[in-house]
Amino acid sequence: MNHQKKLILFCSLALIITMSSLAWTERKQSDYADGKDWWAISFIDPSPTNDSMNFVIENFADNHEFSYEITDQNTTSDPKIINIPKGSSRQISIPQVAPAEVTVTLGKQTKTLNK
């Protein structure tokens, strides 16, 4: 194999290693859970015309003990505890209907949804 062929092979290998390393880095960075600490809540059906208050908790945080309560017509339900491992999500079906507000707490963070 002459020198130019070896050079081309070497340069191709260098490029492949660089590009694949960058791809691997981005893959880890784009993972919702890897090295991250956040969570999200959302309505399954957000339309105001649908009075269902069912919602989803998606956990990408290190902590996994959530509590949630529903407030409707000035009544607040008892807090319910739910355990959601990091990287998982849970759909929560609740009997209350709109108008109401959902309050979810994880550690010191609180998030709300309302209809």
Added chain:
Amino acid sequence: MTQFFFEQFLFYLAIILTLIAPGYFVLHFFVSKNALTMIERSILAIPISFTITTFTLLCAAYANVPITRASTFILLITVSLIIIAGSQLTKRKFVTDSSQTNNTKKLSKKHCVVIGCIVAIMCLTKGAYLVNTIFPTSTDLGHHMYWVQRIVTTGEIVPYSKVIVEPDNPDEASTSAAKFIGVQQIPDFIIGEHIIFAAIALLSGISVISAMPSLILFLIHMVSIGTIFILSSRIFKHLPYGQIAAIFVLVTIGILYAISGAQAKFVSGGVVGNILGNMLIASTLYFFVRSLEEKNRTFFLLGIILATTLLYTHHLSMFIFGYILITWIITFCLLNIREIVSHIKLWLHLLNWWMLIVLASIIMFIFFIHIPSYLDPQTISSSLGSPSKSTRVGIPLWQLINSSGMIRFLYGISGLVIFTVIFSRVAFVQKHVKNLSIGENTKQNFIGTYAYALIIAWTLVLLTMSLEPSILKVNILSTRIATYIIFPLAITAGFFLAWIIYHLRQKSSTLPSTLTIPTAIFLFSIIVLDGTSDNTRSLKAVPETQQAVQTFHNALYLKDHAPKDSWSLKDHNYIEADSWMKVFMANGNSDYSNPLSRGFFARYESKPRREHCTREMISKPASDLAKQCFDNLNIVLITVNSEQDAGQFIKNNDFIKIYENNELSTFYRR
């Protein structure tokens, strides 16, 4: 891990099919082996493959063939087979004059090792920067990838247009509601910037919202540098220090100042057109120089085809290339006025009947198949003429020096002067060069007449366009033009270093022999120090991708839950990677403007006649003006930074909160 390796395998297969194989077949079957070295063949295969892939899929789209994975695969395989079959049918290769081709000194083992080390350092340096910027957050890249995603999801080439929002009363826009007034063409995007990404995404199955676009830009960027290297090798091939000069060019453009300016920063910043344009400009000039120096019609044809590709890829690069070409022709004519008739005969020789057929076909393609979106009288006339804004009157010299790299600029200009003088064809100058003995062993014909004129024209025209654009009637952002000068400066800087070191080692050198090596080391060291410190300053801290990831998560929710035919609104000031939100929503029915965006606050002040609805709807959603805007624009979903802007929606009974993460909240307007 297995999935990752499989994805990477498909990714590189896609690259081979779109960016390597077609061009390689063209060069292998239609260009003699002696005409190109293996390295040149490997590098030049990529811009040619880019051309073939882009035009194949463009033609297919216009023939109403949907652009899918299967059709892309079949089309590219078919084109490759056609190229192979075509070469067999013609049964001859386009052979150059062998006395020209065998003059290239082969790279020695030592040179190959040095080049290999340089490439490895390039990968390390640029990789070190990109590892902290590879995650897709760049605004420009997000805008471009919207169109790529449109092609991927619809299988069609769509016109570059968007719905326009205008205030009802532009004279009092800040207090006036706005409405949709129609669809407007977007001249900033050109099809050549997007087809290649769509093809690779389709073939590999890799999402557009990933590192894939940046990796392709990185590959193209490295090919640009490689093209400058082989161009320098050809220009300096007859010089006793020619290969060293080309290697120094590779150092000054590849390793030093490798991140700032139009280098790795543009890769992660998603300046797609510039990156592609740099590759096409360099490769087009390569083929034109060789075709003229060697009277080679095949290379001339390839140059024309690549110039056409440039026309369909990036308007600014095409504009710059046009100026380089015109200046090259004028410079050449002035320097060779006495032999101009013989040169005109050469040009006519290159333009034989089938070349004219190709040119006619290109013109017909432009006007009857697909005209680049920016080729309209208004866009063209706005780019020519006296500078109309303060940002277009040219940049100060110190700014040009800083952006080009101080020592590289100094060496580049010095190299240009020396190059111009010692290879001058003017008798008066030749005589003085001989008297000074700086031209010893440096004959004028060591540099081709066309190459000589090109280097001078290329550098001078970009200097003028950057510093005093009014002289050339250029009305374009001066800082963007200045990014193009690094390539000719790298060539002349590499030449300067090689020339200085070569002459220091000559017996006739005025320096004592004991100072020769320290002087050479000193000259080399200061550019290395300056270039590497520029790299160090440009490196970024480890990124915080958590915010961008949450934006993407929110965008997926919007995509799945936005009511049909409704519009969304988001904020550009406080949401990370917000321009990528529309990429998630790209489909056959989406619009580039959706979600609408509250832009940077300063832009509402600097452009008082623009719509202010987007600002009002987020800043004061309860105001009468905001309510009218919401109704006119059919805004249903609004996404804002929870800390900055959620408060005004939470208190408002017209909105319900339907989504919240650590950064963002989305509200639904009742």
